[in-house]
Amino acid sequence: RLGLARVILKIRSQKNGSIVFLDQPTEELDEKTEGEVAQILLNEKRAHPNTTLVIISHREEFIEALRHPKDGLEGLDVQAVRFEKGKIISS
Numbered sequence: 233r234l235g236l237a238r239v240i241l242k243i244r245s246q247k248n249g250s251i252v253f254l255d256q257p258t259e260e261l262d263e264k265t266e267g268e269v270a271q272i273l274l275n276e277k278r279a280h281p282n283t284t285l286v287i288i289s290h291r292e293e294f295i296e297a298l299r300h301p302k303d304g305l306e307g308l309d310v311q312a313v314r315f316e317k318g319k320i321i322s323s
């Protein structure tokens with residue numbers, strides 16, 4: 233949660249947008265909390281559209297929650313890249 237708070241502060245402090253890197257932001261979280269994190273990130277992105285989120289995650293449910301939020305509003309445009317043994321296998 234502290235890490236998420238830091239991300240929110242970074243997003244909110246930038247006037248002209250920024251790039252925010254999140255490496256496994258929902259690792260070791262339960263499904264409910266993972267969904268809450270996805271919704272928080274969606275809300276921040278909507279409030280600060282000039283911010284680019286680069287998210288590294290192995291959790292398909294988390295990525296789908298970003299693409300198709302439960303609030304019925306538009307989700308994130310997700311550009312997924314898959315790697316296998318250090319090589320891109322799809323993008």
